[in-house]
Amino acid sequence: MTSTRMLIYVLVSFSLVFISCTAQQVGSTTTPDIPMPVETFTSTPASVSTDQPVRQPTMLATSNGSIIYDDTKNIVSVNPDTGETQVLISRDELKFILGEDKSGESYTYGYEKPIKIDLSPDLKKAYVSICASLDNRLRCIFEDYIYTLEDKSAIKLPMPPDTYGVYWKWSPDGTKLAGAAWTYVAAAYQLTRFYSVGSDGAALQSIDSVNNGRWQIVWHPGSKVILPMTFITNFQLLYADGSKQEDIPIEGLEWDDRIECLAFSPDAAQAAFIIRRDLPRDHDWLYVTRSNFTGLSLLTEYDIDSRYNCNIGWSPDQSFIHIGYESDSRAETGQADTNGTLPPMDKVVNVQTGSPVETPENTHICGWSPDGNLLYENKSFAGVEGGVDLLDPVSAEQPVSLPAGMGDVVQHCPIQWLKEDPGLNIPVGLPSPNACHPGEARTDEDESAASTLPPVFDITEASSSLSGETLTAVFTMREVTKDLAQYATPGVTNFFNGWDVLIDIDNNLLTGDQYGTEYRFSVAVRPESAGTPAAMGSALLQYDPTVSGSYLKKGNVQIELSEDDKTLTLIGDIPGITSDARIVFLSRVMNNVTNSVIGDHLCD
Numbered sequence: 001m002t003s004t005r006m007l008i009y010v011l012v013s014f015s016l017v018f019i020s021c022t023a024q025q026v027g028s029t030t031t032p033d034i035p036m037p038v039e040t041f042t043s044t045p046a047s048v049s050t051d052q053p054v055r056q057p058t059m060l061a062t063s064n065g066s067i068i069y070d071d072t073k074n075i076v077s078v079n080p081d082t083g084e085t086q087v088l089i090s091r092d093e094l095k096f097i098l099g100e101d102k103s104g105e106s107y108t109y110g111y112e113k114p115i116k117i118d119l120s121p122d123l124k125k126a127y128v129s130i131c132a133s134l135d136n137r138l139r140c141i142f143e144d145y146i147y148t149l150e151d152k153s154a155i156k157l158p159m160p161p162d163t164y165g166v167y168w169k170w171s172p173d174g175t176k177l178a179g180a181a182w183t184y185v186a187a188a189y190q191l192t193r194f195y196s197v198g199s200d201g202a203a204l205q206s207i208d209s210v211n212n213g214r215w216q217i218v219w220h221p222g223s224k225v226i227l228p229m230t231f232i233t234n235f236q237l238l239y240a241d242g243s244k245q246e247d248i249p250i251e252g253l254e255w256d257d258r259i260e261c262l263a264f265s266p267d268a269a270q271a272a273f274i275i276r277r278d279l280p281r282d283h284d285w286l287y288v289t290r291s292n293f294t295g296l297s298l299l300t301e302y303d304i305d306s307r308y309n310c311n312i313g314w315s316p317d318q319s320f321i322h323i324g325y326e327s328d329s330r331a332e333t334g335q336a337d338t339n340g341t342l343p344p345m346d347k348v349v350n351v352q353t354g355s356p357v358e359t360p361e362n363t364h365i366c367g368w369s370p371d372g373n374l375l376y377e378n379k380s381f382a383g384v385e386g387g388v389d390l391l392d393p394v395s396a397e398q399p400v401s402l403p404a405g406m407g408d409v410v411q412h413c414p415i416q417w418l419k420e421d422p423g424l425n426i427p428v429g430l431p432s433p434n435a436c437h438p439g440e441a442r443t444d445e446d447e448s449a450a451s452t453l454p455p456v457f458d459i460t461e462a463s464s465s466l467s468g469e470t471l472t473a474v475f476t477m478r479e480v481t482k483d484l485a486q487y488a489t490p491g492v493t494n495f496f497n498g499w500d501v502l503i504d505i506d507n508n509l510l511t512g513d514q515y516g517t518e519y520r521f522s523v524a525v526r527p528e529s530a531g532t533p534a535a536m537g538s539a540l541l542q543y544d545p546t547v548s549g550s551y552l553k554k555g556n557v558q559i560e561l562s563e564d565d566k567t568l569t570l571i572g573d574i575p576g577i578t579s580d581a582r583i584v585f586l587s588r589v590m591n592n593v594t595n596s597v598i599g600d601h602l603c604d
Contacts (some may be wrong), residue, residue: 006146007042064403065370068123068416075126075415077422083405086426088124088149091115093430096509097154098145103131107138108331117147118416119415120174123422124149125199127157127168127177135164139184141331142308146199150425158204160195161228162324167215168197171223171240175199178207178240180215182332189333191215194228196240207242216261217310221268221291231258232276250289252296260284261323261432263312264291272299272321274310282306286323286349299354307342309514316372318391320357323347341575348374366413373400377413387411387543429508432516436603437507438466451487453600454589456487457497458564462585462602464501469577473501473521475568475585482561484534488527495590495597496524502604503574506583513543516582521557521570536561539574 063494067078068088075089093114096099104112109131126147130142142165160166160181168179178196182189184482191210194217197203211230217229223240230236233247248316249255252274262273268291274287284487285301299321308325315321321499325345346365348357359365366375366388374393388410390400436442441463447553461476487497501521509516520541528534538557544550560569574581588599 030119032265035129064420065408066421067406067414068119068418068422069410069414070114070117075117075119075186077424078406078409078414079421080403080406080410080417083409085409086424087428088119088123088424088426089117089147090430091117092145093152093510094154096127096430097147097152098128098130098143099132099292101130101132102134103140103541105138106131106134106140108140108334111141117170118170119504120170120199121172122174123424125174127170128154129168130470131166135184137184137187139373140164142166146201150427152427152430153433153457155201157197157201160193160206163192166195169219170199171219172221173223175223176240179220180210180217180228194226194238196242205240205242207238207240208236208245211236214393217461218262218264218376221264224403229259229262231456235259235262248293250293250296253287255480257285261310261312263314265314265318266316270318272312274316274323275311276306276501281431284310284323286321286347288321288351299351300349300356302347302356304345305342307337308345313367315368315393316370319351319372321349321351322367324365325347329588346376350393358396358532359391360389364413367417369417370419375413375417388413427508430510430516430602431507432504432509432582435504435507436462436464436584438464438471438577438579438581438583441462444600452598454486456481457499457587457589457600459585459587459600459602464575464583466579469573469575471501471503471521471572471574471577471583473570473583473585475499475570475587477568480561480563480566480568482563483526484525484536485523487536488534489590489592491592492590493527493529496526497589498522498524498569498587498589499570500586501570502582502584502586503577504584505574505576505578505579517584518543519554519574519577520551521572523557523559523568523570540574 034331064080069076069078073091074087076085076087078085091114099149101115102110106371107525118127118128127510128145128147131143132143133141135141144166145154147154147158147378162183164183166179166181168177170177176196176503178194180194181192183192191213193209194207196205196207211232214229216229220227226238226240228236228238233249234253234257235248237246237248257275257277260274260276264271270287270288271291282303282305283301284304287301288297288299289295304325309328311541312322312586313322325340329336344364348359350357363376364377364379365379369375369390375388375392376391377388387407390402392398392400441461443461444459455478458478459475460478464471464473502517503514503519504512505518512518522541523536523538526535534560538559540554540557541551542554544552558571582604586599586600588597591598
């Protein structure tokens with residue numbers, strides 16, 4: 001929302017109230033130059049043992065941490081012990097800040113999907129992607145933003161040229177993002193290049209072309225390198241700054257063994273990955289290596305439909321690996337499995353033995369609790385949510401109780417389960433960060449209005465004071481005259497020029513009217529008509545939530561006009577107002593040359 005758009009809408013609607021009273025060679029075994037902690041080079045490779053480990057879950061000392069949960073309307077933090085929730089990101093607020101998501105109007109989606117939100121590793125920011133507009137074939141053109149949770153601000157990420165969207169992914173340190181850009185060539189979806197960008201929206205960097213249609217990437221823990229799943233000599237290493245790239249052949253694999261998914265262990269010393277081959281087609285192999293991709297060990301292999309995408313999650317103590325299988329849900333590709341013909345599937349593997357862990361039927365594994373239990377989602381045969389439960393992967397027969405406050409709140413897979421509460425200070429509602437409050441004064445540093453507005457409507461300063469619930473608002477103008485005819489636009493009788501003070505009681509843009517206003521002082525100058533001299537009138541108006549865009553008159557506003565001080569003072573009583581309220585000062589005037597409403601504004 002721009003201040004200009006807000007101003008014009010407000011000026012027009014407020015006047016109507018008065019009128020109507022409303023690269024290495026293939027086969028090389030050279031170790032790639034991957035930046036990583038020193039200890040990752042000295043750790044021993046994973047090995048398969050026949051001994052069953054005895055896992056002692058690490059219990060949290062004071063609490064069960066915090067669960068980050070997406071209830072489709074909000075991203076919330078849930079206390080699993082008490083069930084208390086804190087809203088971290090509101091999609092309604094994002095719509096207000098960024099504009100409406102148009103996925104419901106698109107050909108590619110055809111339904112209103114939840115706005116995509118991906119939290120940064122430290123949870124203080126989020127990558128947000130919206131279907132901002134549609135092309136002439138009604139396909140989504142996306143806009144991407146970095147949203148800061150604690151001040152509810154957003155910066156727009158640059159979009160590479162000729163691009164419809166980018167599959168951005170956070171670096172482990174949260175300072176950068178990287179991903180594959182995509183576009184359409186005529187009717188065909190096409191991946192183009194990998195890019196990186198700073199989390200501040202700066203330094204968009206082209207890295208390399210996307211090979212073989214493989215858009216998935218994994219960041220190395222050092223946050224300098226991305227690993228696209230390109231299956232050229234197994235896969236590639238690309239520096240995020242575009243300075244270097246290498247093929248990564250892995251000794252013990254064939255050069256064309258495709259790596260489908262990969263994840264580094266919590267201590268960054270190991271990597272686990274799935275490979276697929278053309279023959280046999282529907283079969284996966286799970287390997288573990290050091291994080292520099294030496295010391296290869298095969299953990300297990302099994303048949304699986306090759307149409308699945310996969311993702312890997314290590315247990316906190318690195319004793320188990322979960323592989324989640326889901327179909328491609330990207331509607332923009334034209335090949336998404338929107339009918340659910342491939343239901344989610346899961347594998348859980350013991351790292352020491354390579355043996356599978358039996359999990360309950362009709363469930364979907366969500367991931368790991370901080371103490372190393374498997375969190376899974378119950379599904380009925382109709383696919384209806386049935387809540388979540390916990391499973392000890394060592395003793396699958398042994399039930400694990402959910403924390404007391406979790407069951408009623410968390411009904412499907414959460415985003416994350418943290419050891420501790422993130423401790424974020426998220427303001428309630430959507431306050432205006434640069435708001436004016438009672439007792440403050442603001443001068444107009446933008447002189448652009450001076451050349452286009454009559455001097456009597458050019459605001460040079462705005463100030464206010466509060467006594468109990470009585471608000472005094474003062475406009476200082478470039479000129480003031482008591483000759484009210486000077487305030488009318490010649491030849492215009494269907495629009496009343498004047499001034500408005502918007503009062504947002506709780507400084508929350510999501511309450512009150514569409515701009516957060518609950519009350520307003522409104523002053524209009526009725527032009528001379530049929531011998532009746534020009535007159536100034538006022539109203540104290542209250543927003544009526546029962547009728548969209550409507551206000552109810554609650555009384556008049558005291559008006560004081562001073563030629564010497566060049567001020568217009570408005571005084572009125574506002575129920576419930578405090579020094580935390582937000583105040584906006586506006587003037588409005590009809591331009592009879594352009595037949596448009598113009599005006600000045602402060603504090604919006």
